[in-house]
Amino acid sequence: MTNKRLLTLAAGAAALAFSASGAMAQDSCGSVSMAEFDWPSGELLANVDKIILEEGYGCDVQLVNGGTTTIFASMNEKGEPEVAGELWINAVRDLLEKGIDEGELKIVNDGPITGLGEGWWVTPKFAEEHPDLDTVEKLLEHPELFPYAEDESKGAFIGCPAGWGCQLINANMYRAFDMEEKGWELVDPGSAAGLDGSMAKAAERGEPWFGYYWAPTAMIGKYEMVLLPFEVDYAGDENWNGCIALAEQDCEDPQKTAWTKSEVRTVVTDEFAEKAGPAQDYLSKRIFPGEIMNKMLVYMQDEQASGEDAAYYFLENHEDIWTEWVSDEVVSKVKEEL
């Protein structure tokens, strides 16, 4: 009984001391707006950053929800949000380089998550039943294996929702591989929910599904989707950045190419880089191993955890990883909060 009371007292005192130090530290970091990208790993990463920056560095973090193009446009034009933790730069490479040259933006982490990849995937059951169709090119000859519900004479290729960078890429790849002539229909799933739903539905029922996705994600891990390699090689940056990644009207003659290597960066605005020195060190050091990220994502989906719930779960259960990113002082501050 007395022990318990003592503990409560101690915790209370610690909380008081902590909030005082938090308030003091806030002066040095101030308020920060961070992008919370609207896919699960983006949500998790943003919330882990939020907790560590708030508790450990005394920042006052606001999360801004959005997709790659929206967030990046706002960051580039208005300097808001100030931090993009998981920016998939393929879609915005030219603009990003320009922003960096002009001193507006700064890359602080070259790979916040390891083991990434985008591309075209099929359901495991299909891959098992058709071991001969093990590359994109071979599969493209058989649209009849993926009948499109709204036009059974065509094969359905599920592309990427409008507004994501990958939508333009898929549309141009669709043209580069002459998929229309081969009898394919590029289906717009409409939204992330539509894309996930169509894959989940097919995988749950053992139906064939062919479309775009990326890893590491809970969807890929959970349904054990199979990534199809391309037979062609990567046809160079000029083709990719100068054509494939652009809007259709800006890409006259897309060449066949393998998918470009996916690159993710943590990007901050110049203003943030100036005001938040130590917090920026943290951002440059935090690297999620792909395998752990995958596990976290499956956890998020199974437990229906929000980004915030998952962030707490991550901090509680993967201490060995995040304690490497920060100083001992920060570790103890964050641990107090858990």
Added chain:
Amino acid sequence: MEFFDEFPTMGRSDLRDLKKAIDGGFRSFSRAYGEGLENFFDPLLHFLVWFERLLTNTPWPIVLLVISGLVWLGSRSWVMVVGTLICFSVIGYLDMWEDTMATLAIVSVATAICILIGLPVGILMARSNKTQAAITPILDVMQTIPSFVYLIPVVMLLGIGKVPGLLAVCIYALPPMARLTNLGIRLVDKEVLEAATAFGADYRQKLFGVQIPLALPTIFAGVNQTIMMALSMVVIASLIGVAGLGVPVLRAVSNQYLALGLMNGLAIVALAIIFDRVSQRFGQRMQAHRDQGAGH
């Protein structure tokens, strides 16, 4: 003290288990019956596809002609016909013809379904207070539940595309039809009904001969509401892959293309105005006949 400071909750893990149980239940339901349900809706899908193809593949002058004809039949007003022709020509000229036809197809079918279901439901509700009390909360849920919430199970069951989109539109657009039919019939003067009863009219005769005709203005208000809501819902339905004007609007929102969003948004407005004016005129004409009949 803690009890008063914080609302007692179920507890994190129990709550999670509850959610997981609901999800697991739905998942196995979808595994067991999803395919059957999908097959059940197959004829609807074929009809929708056929209708959309009909609209997009027919040469545009013929489509314009038919639409003007329908507008004339509905409104008997040259102003309406000319206005419609101008609207559709501008839409076509700004390269929104195919999307508009896709939207037109799904909205027409959705409106027809909503009227076919909503009218009898409204009549049932008007018949007894108990039925009304039972159905009203269902209509409340249909109308106010955020569309994303029911898009999730719809996508798991039926996938993405026209049929789940049509269902989403119908769920959202049906309630006003039922509500206003119910209201219209209930507002019919009791004395008129007594008179009809005195003349020996049975239930059917009273319903079709007295109540529905007298309730027509309200019923038509319901039809208008349904059309408007179907049109606005078409944009949301594009989130689950329904082709039409919603897709460019969605693309415009996520990419900040002002012109694209504005043009396609205005095309939806144009469709809404045409639908609305024609159905209102049609309703007014039907009532004009009634007034003449009463005058004789």
